[in-house]
């Protein structure tokens with residue numbers, strides 16, 4: 001049965017209108033899934049976006065396409081008329097403030113979802129801001145402040161894509177698997193505190209969002225071109241933010257270039273350097289031991305915060321958590337060139353989609369320090385399977401789109417929760433939805449540690465007593 | 477006129493036989509040039525090599541091809557019978573001791589040339605040796621010890637390819653150009669001391685062998701494959717040696733991981749880490765500011781040694797010198813993967829040759845710290861021009877082959893000099909020969925410094941007073 005004639009299950013009914021802001025790689029990727037599973041017809045959807053990308057897809061699907069950039073000045077007028085109670089505001093743009101959009105959605109009584117806590121354009125590269133002020137930690141704190149201010153109300157899901165997003169749901173399932181496999185007795189957690197206690201009981205020391213994207217095309221990267229499988233602006237922005245990680249209680253000392261933030265939840269630290277120049281050792285089942293970039297991500301902070309155990313005011317347990325990202329090979333080269341040019345963006349961009357000839361996006365969580373060493377749990381979606389599953393997608397975009405769909409379904413089913421993070425969603429329900437688009441979801445234990453093959457030809461400053469110290473993970 | 481029917485100028489007459497050991501990318505590349513320009517017929521050439529690579533080329537050219545690995549045990553028997561007085565021993569192998577081959581050549585009265593001071597196989601990866609013992613510094617010292625022992629005799633050119641090799645000759649020409657352009661009065665140097673005085677008079681602080689190889693193919697690097705434009709074994713070996721550099725008198729302090737060697741000329745230091753994990757800022761005219769790997773090379777040490785000025789025993793001037801190598805993009809990825817896998821070599825190798833679709837090898841010397849800032853001088857040979865110039869070549873191999881040819885011509889013309897290094901050859905004559913195969917040889921001044929765009933988004937520990945400190949060059 002061809003895609004066109006397949007009848008797809010309705011996961012939830014979106015009764016109102018849908019406003020989609022941003023129609024780049026993710027916006028285009030998610031549209032087919034929304035049309036299939038949320039019982040919303042194209043005439044109820046409006047797209048507002050800053051450039052012509054996605055115009056063809058919108059036309060093909062019969063969706064209104066407004067090409068106008070959302071700004072601090074125009075957003076109430078431009079977007080407000082498209083939002084009423086019961087509508088859904090899906091924000092998949094770059095350079096548009098998530099916090100302002102959340103507030104607008106709340107005022108209009110609309111549901112809301114984004115995949116990242118985004119600031120207004122320019123903030124990532126503003127040298128008048130400190131690294132701490134340019135961090136995802138600060139952006140998340142601004143979202144948390146709004147949440148405290150607004151309290152309960154129409155649901156707004158913050159940062160629910162693949163990562164941030166899906167990985168928080170995978171982490172919960174992975175914790176339950178490790179608990180089962182290590183015979184750790186526990187009650188099924190039903191609260192944040194319950195989940196944090198479980199992580200602590202397992203002895204979880206560190207979590208990587210461990211990703212290896214092997215998608216390639218036959219057109220080599222050209223000099224002066226940034227090539228990626230998702231937003232190039234998005235990747236460059238986050239790559240130029242400071243490296244950030246949730247900072248575990250097992251860590252013996254701050255990195256030499258590490259610092260705590262002067263405000264907020266204190267679950268994370270940052271390094272005084274761009275994440276795209278910060279490299280870490282990690283492991284995925286198909287790739288084995290690899291080096292990833294420690295790109296800052298919202299989930300690095302939210303996970304560490306969520307899994308914190310306190311006794312009174314005192315933090316007695318918290319895992320280290322961060323991203324360890326091996327992007328597609330062409331993006332590794334693009335980052336190398338970008339850094340060589342003092343972080344001045346290349347004049348050309350190429351977002352690979354149709355031209356991809358092979359590869360998978362192996363994206364999951366790596367749980368380290370428990371009784372069975374290391375356990376990876378995630379999606380191993382290939383480009384071939386992604387294309388079979390949905391049009392306008394690569395393996396990378398489909399994982400994100402699946403996370404968006406799962407989050408939207410949850411929001412529609414739980415419409416009055418106020419602002420929530422990915423860690424707080426019902427992971428069972430969200431995974432049930434996502435699994436339709438993730439390809440093989442696999443778990444694998446490994447005896448890999450970051451001490452493997454260290455200090456062989458050169459002496460190295462490593463901590464032999466605890467493999468899971470960040471000091472051992474980091475590539476210097 | 478097709479290549480086959482072009483009549484080529486004889487640069488020097490090789491009267492005896494030619495023994496070529498090793499017939500990989502460089503061996504095959506140099507054969508057409510030797511046949512064209514040294515007046516030697518194929519029946520006077522014998523190839524001894526460890527595998528079948530090059531058998532087809534040898535067959536096509538009518539050259540005897542013996543497939544047998546040279547070992548410590550068999551080399552006198554295997555090679556000795558092919559060497560008599562007046563013959564030429566061209567060593568283009570890996571894993572065969574240069575010093576032992578030089579000694580054999582001397583004993584037989586044969587001329588000799590190699591492109592690297594190579595140890596017997598295994599030494600680069602022997603964890604029982606210290607980093608200093610595995611260094612090119614130590615290998616060069618072993619060659620210098622033999623030279624002291626043997627004194628004058630049949631000429632043996634040590635380490636004359638492109639780099640090491642050609643770049644030493646380019647450096648001399650570049651110094652004269654900078655002297656002219658800065659109006660520095662000097663007498664034409666005729667001795668080592670004279671050249672060192674000139675470098676000092678110019679205020680030369682640092683020299684990079686600055687290379688950007690942009691050659692690409694349409695077949696993307698596969699996972700588990702090391703791809704390069706020249707010897708993969710050679711590159712991995714040198715990449716796993718310690719990073720090494722000639723250490724200039726302007727440097728204010730040793731790097732935190734730097735060390736001096738316990739013996740020898742003391743012109744260089746090493747870092748306690750593999751060169752393939754050590755990155756530096758550099759500049760070439762076409763690429764602009766780029767990041768290269770600080771791979772150890774013989775010339776880094778020989779140049780610093782050659783351009784040392786002493787007053788009595790005291791060293792009063794020496795430039796910093798090292799390699800800053802941006803290999804072809806597929807090799808950058810290969811190194812990233814290799815390091816991720818704890819320096820365990822990939823199971824597959826691919827040496828790109830016919831499949832290259834575009835690109836140049838921009839290889840030259842970058843002279844820094846003189847009155848005009850930075851000056852790059854070198855070859856910008858494209859794959860297209862390389863293919864027009866000679867069969868069995870890429871841009872990379874042809875630059876090396878040109879250096880070999882130049883060195884052989886000089887050795888034939890100067891047959892009784894004993895062991896000599898690239899810095900000691902008559903650069904005018906050698907360049908005259910090489911220029912036939914280098915494509916555009918270009919000079920370019922630049923106001924680039926390693927302080928450009930530093931400390932913009934993150935504070936950095938840089939030396940503002942002297943841009944040319946190694947501390948500023950290094951990427952941490």
Ligand SMILES: NC(=O)c1ccc[n+]([C@@H]2O[C@H](COP(=O)([O-])OP(=O)(O)OC[C@H]3O[C@@H](n4cnc5c(N)ncnc54)[C@H](O)[C@@H]3O)[C@@H](O)[C@H]2O)c1
Pocket residue numbers: 021022023024025026027048049050051052053054068069070071092093094095096115116118159160161162163164165230231232233234235400403
């Ligand atoms: N959580 C995740 O897993 C995940 C994964 C990928 C991307 N993302 C995020 O999703 C967002 C979109 O990613 P993408 O790959 O589609 O990016 P993209 O660069 O392909 O597209 C960005 C879109 O935003 C639009 N846009 C830019 N400025 C705008 C403005 N001022 N007003 C309205 N629209 C504007 C552009 O026109 C474009 O359509 C980014 O913020 C990215 O960080 C999250």
Ligand SMILES: NC(=O)c1ccc[n+]([C@@H]2O[C@H](COP(=O)([O-])OP(=O)(O)OC[C@H]3O[C@@H](n4cnc5c(N)ncnc54)[C@H](O)[C@@H]3O)[C@@H](O)[C@H]2O)c1
Pocket residue numbers: 497498499500501502503524525526527528529530544545546547568569570571572591592594635636637638639640641706707708709710711876879
């Ligand atoms: N100075 C320069 O500019 C420069 C540039 C490139 C390569 N090189 C050096 O030249 C050498 C050859 O480079 P390549 O790219 O041709 O390498 P390659 O890997 O393509 O070929 C190496 C050759 O050595 C042969 N070999 C290996 N072990 C041997 C043994 N025990 N006895 C005899 N032959 C043996 C192999 O069979 C092969 O033919 C390497 O040492 C490399 O470092 C120097």
